[in-house]
Amino acid sequence: MVAETYTKADEIQIKGSQIFSPVRQKWLPLTPEERVRQEYLKILIQEYDYRLDQIDEERDVTGRGGAQARADFVIWRTTQDKLDQKSPFIIVECKSDNVAIKAKDYAQGENYARHANAPFFVTHNSRETKYWRIKKDKMPGYIEEIENIPHADASEKEIEELLSKLRVFREKEFADLLHQCHNVIRNREKKDPAAAFDEIAKILFIKVWVERELRKRQKRKNLFSVEFLDEQLGDTPLDDLFQKTKQDYAADNIFDDGDRINLKPATGREIVRLLEKYNLSDTSEDIKGVAFERFLGRTFRGEIGQFFTPRSIVEFMVHMVDPKEGDLICDPASGSGGFLIRAFEIVREKILSDADREYNEYKAKIETGSTLTDAEKAKRLHDKYEEIQREIDQRREGSRLWKLSNRCIYGTDANDRMARTSKMNMIMHGDGHGGVHHHDGFLNVNGIFEGRFDIVLTNPPFGANVEPSDRVLESDVTVSPAAERRYLQEYGELYRDSQARVRAAINKPIASIFKLPKSPESKIKTEILYIERCLDLLKPGGRMGIVLPEGVLNNPSLSYVREFVENRAFLRAVVSLPPEAFFSSGASVKASLLFLQKFR
Secondary structure, three states: OOOOOOOOHHHOOEEOOEEEEOOOOEEEEOOHHHHHHHHHHHHHHHOOOOOHHHEEEEEEOOOOOOOOOEEEEEEOOOHHHHHOOOOOOEEEEEOOOOOOOOHHHHHHHHHHHHHHOOOEEEEEOOOOEEEEEEOOOOOOOOEEEEOOOOOOOOOHHHHHHHHHOEHHHHHHHHHHHHHHHHHHHHHHHOOOHHHHHHHHHHHHHHHHHHHHHHHHHOOOOOOOOHHHHHHOOOOOHHHHHHHHHHHHOHHHOOOOOOOOOOOOHHHHHHHHHHHOOOOOOOOOHHHHHHHHHHHHHHHHEOOOOEOOOOHHHHHHHHHHHOOOOOOOEEEOOOOOOHHHHHHHHHHHHHHHHHHHHHHHHHHHHHHOOOOOOHHHHHHHHHHHHHHHHHHOOOOOOOOHHHHHHHHOEEEEEOOHHHHHHHHHHHHHOOOOHHHEEEOOOOOOEOOEOOOOEEEEEEOOOOOOEEOOOOEEOHHHHOOOHHHHHHHHHHHOHHHHHHHHHHHOOEOOEHHHHOOOOOOOOOOEEHHHHHHHHHHHHEEEEEEEEEEEEOHHHHOHHHHHHHHHHHOOEEEEEEEEOOHHHHHHHOOOOOEEEEEEEEOO
16 A cells, blocks of 8 residues: 655655556556656645545546546545535646746646636646636636645635735735845944845845755755744854855855855844745745845835836847847846846746757657557657756756856946846846856956857946046956966957957056047047947847937937947847836936847
8 A cells, every 4th residue: 555645755656667646546657747747746745735535636627528638636625525526626737848837828727627616726847836716706717826725734714815815916025025124224233225235135145045955955944044043152143154155156256255244133133034934945936036126126226326127128128139049148237137137038938948849749759650558658758858857957067058047148247236136136037147247347357258249238327437547457357267267268269369458458548448439538428338348249140239328329429429330230220218218217318229230
């Protein structure tokens, strides 16, 4: 007799090319779809405490009786409800897909839930899990995403609370929580908004690191908790965790060696108390990312002179340049990282969709016109699926997603706080932060140099001047010996030549490196210099999108800038934005979007 609960991950029973179904009490062909299903059954039993006698598998819920009209799992509120054939509680639909779950792709789950009169349904695949509520007073197709499904022993009150917690509420909840933490620091420590944000960033890094370590080591005790802090013997337990976190992120140069938690122990304890119940590991990347961006907007808007590109403009610009797998993408004035994050997300989704396409084509080939036995088909499908999964494992060096995360996304910002913020923002959205650096975007360093990029997207700072007194310093072009070796190994003579050009300008005005300034000793607007810089960064044929003040495009005195651009690139589009486009970000400027493609 098979036990009713799993206690370890390896208790999913696999024998050769078969996997055991505890619900159906039978061995089944080990297809990728079946493995995903049985792994989710383990979650239902281990984490939600549902019993096998509350669950049916491959259950016909439509009355049609066809093999294509069966729910993966049907879960009842109680065992007695199942015996009495009452309406089920939850319908679960599993797939082996890797792409992000969208409601329209999982209409089947909704149909099953409506047929069975179930209030909840779950959509689960190889990448993520989403939870939905059925609105019985609405037409089919109207569903609402919620934050979770009820635990097996949830009370009626807890179920009602869960039904009210929509996904959008969760985004707002997290953003409000971060803002609450920010206010605690400002009020108790009397820090300015920027300094308070720095402390929040450090503590969030601690939380991300702790959760990752606990998951990796399969430990249940939460180290990011007031209870853990109170058990420590030292005077600065939160800073002790921060120092360990710094060591883990040392290669990313996010924090300086001397950085520490600059909070009184009681303040740090209160921040941990507010954050400890919120599990970032179990929160989807889009929720974390949107919430973090909301927090950034509320914290920085106008207060420290930082303005963020609205998401709608970022979305439009990234789709206009159409990033693809293998494209090298750069933002030389990356700010909070909005362009890089969205480009990363779009390319990641394309890679995952392509992986699913490859598997489904192979599956169709195996299942049609094949003389293989069911066991042979299952083995070939399983082997192909595992091969594809290895290629999209972001942790495996050399995989498609590893290359995207570590070798395709580059950004830099002259403001140390913004560079750190960009890295944090990217981690919240699923990574790609390793190519972001604190550095002057006009200078070659850290793999950002001329002729290298397929795509450049940026919203450079407006209105300021690059002065003759702004000079190239030795410290601006110095990297660690280890980084120097890595860049030379990766980029070869291109990197050596790019560094030689900048080193030749040491102690000279930054403007002397460029052609647009009328003389090396004249000042020039930063946005004009960024036009030349972005064109220089592009490969021949590379695509570019840049936000510019409208005067650059229609001011007669700047005709030489427009002529410079026309001699170097195809003008693909100019989009004039309404004056209020940046109001939500705290800026009032009439801007346009310029899209170019560099001559081959």
